[in-house]
Amino acid sequence: MASGDERRFDVLRAIVADYVSNQEPVGSKALVDRHNLGVSSATVRNDMAALEEDGYITQPHTSAGRIPTDKGYRLFVDRLSEIKPLSSAERKAIRNFLEGALDLDDVLRRSVRLLAQLTRQVAVVQYPTLTSSTVRHVEVVPLTPARLMLVLITDTGRVDQRTVDLGDVVTEDGVATLRDVLNNTLAGHRLIDAAAKVAELPDQGPTELRDALTRVCTVLVESLVEHPEERLVLGGTANLTRNVADFPGSLRQVLEALEEQVVVLKLLAAARNPGAIAVRIGGENEDEQMRSTSVVSIGYGSDDLLLGGMGVVGPTRMDYPGTIAAVRAVANYVGQILSGK
Incomplete structure (x- = not known):
């Protein structure tokens, strides 16, 4: 469509508006009656013929009006000079x-x-997406002396909870140590990077908590990958x-x-x-x-x-x-x- 032919685009825009509103093929008389196009029905018919030849509108069946094609909708969307903002x-x-x-x-x-x-x-x-999220905090909540709940919180507000069976009793001080080790290592890191750091944690923690850390990290890594x-x-x-x-x-x-x-x-x-x-x-x-x-x-x-x-x-x-x-x-x-x- 020639860039200077604004009148034909006005006709296309009117066809789109009427068809979206009424779901009925649009004829030239209806366009003239409903829209202030400033031209006669004959001129509108000529414009519609040109639009149809260029593939912007089509006639769904004989003696019907016209409806926009995908190409017509594309031109309409591309020419949206402004989107009316919501009130x-x-x-x-x-x-x-x-x-x-x-x-x-x-x-x-x-x-x-x-x-x-x-x-x-x-x-x-x-x-x-988890790859764009970072670890804000890892909370460790004792459910029983040998069972914990891990709560992973990301900067995007995602909260993931997992339970861990430790296989042995861990003291309150041990739970606090686990919490500190996890947050010192993971907080502030993107989840994709935190997942790699989890594998190294058991060797970095206190010896007496190595088995507990191994179990915690095995469960925690499930929270650090995409679901x-x-x-x-x-x-x-x-x-x-x-x-x-x-x-x-x-x-x-x-x-x-x-x-x-x-x-x-x-x-x-x-x-x-x-x-x-x-x-x-x-x-x-x-x-x-x-x-x-x-x-x-x-x-x-x-x-x-x-x-x-x-x-x-x-x-x-x-x-x-x-x-x-x-x-x-x-x-x-x-x-x-x-x-x-």
């Missing part, structure tokens, strides 16, 4: 809802629920069933794909930087099962640290400006909460 009341409601969370799990569950409600799509949030089964929180899947017509013959495939975490993680992979929105439309999605969907994703974290990704999955007939605004707002607050800002 101050909406932003305040998001902040209050998320700040009431009790822990990391609660933050992510609330985020998914909120995104699904705001966008009426499927919401996905990735747990903070694939915990990496995603998904919500709002039922939203896809509201408009089955948006997924002709493929809704089941979409739902099956969403159950595969590898597929969903790939969808979020486009969001590499905190605050940077990525939009994949239809055939741009790598997985064939997802080619009737659009994915709006974003990275969350602090300015210099990407903790994870989040986003929404829905039909290509999506309210892109509203969805982008909601995803960006939720990601911003989640990043602030988990970064302690």
Whole structure:
């Protein structure tokens, strides 16, 4: 499309708006009636013919109006000069809802629920990747004289609890020593580095606690590696069933794909930087099962640290400006909460 042909883009934008709103093919008369395009129906028809020839819109069946193609949606999204921000009341409601969370799990569950409600799509949030987290503290709690609970706390708020059977009695002073050894060695280190240090701990601790340290470290290393089964929180899947017509013959495939975490993680992979929105439309999605969907994703974290990704999955007939605004707002607050800002 020629860069100077703003009128044709206005026609495309109007077609996108009407089709997203009404789910009905759009005709030239309807465009003239609903939008202040400043031209006649004949001119709009000519513009629509040109847009169709260039592949931005298509006619789903004879004598029908036109609907946007993936290419048309892509141009529309790329030409979004500004995203209408959420109102101050909406932003305040998001902040209050998320700040009431009790822990990391609660933050992510609330985020998914909120995104699904705001966008009426499927919401996905990735747990903070452990490789980017650091150990804040390791608490050692005696359950019995021969059994301990280890509580690993990261800077992103992740809490992992493990029990350790020591095989022998350890005194209160011994427990305090274990706690000091673990924190002196691991606190402040990235989890990927802490995992390597754990293997060296038994030889560095007091001789009388070597066996206890060996058992503790064997269990602790499980908390320092990724847990694939915990990496995603998904919500709002039922939203896809509201408009089955948006997924002709493929809704089941979409739902099956969403159950595969590898597929969903790939969808979020486009969001590499905190605050940077990525939009994949239809055939741009790598997985064939997802080619009737659009994915709006974003990275969350602090300015210099990407903790994870989040986003929404829905039909290509999506309210892109509203969805982008909601995803960006939720990601911003989640990043602030988990970064302690």
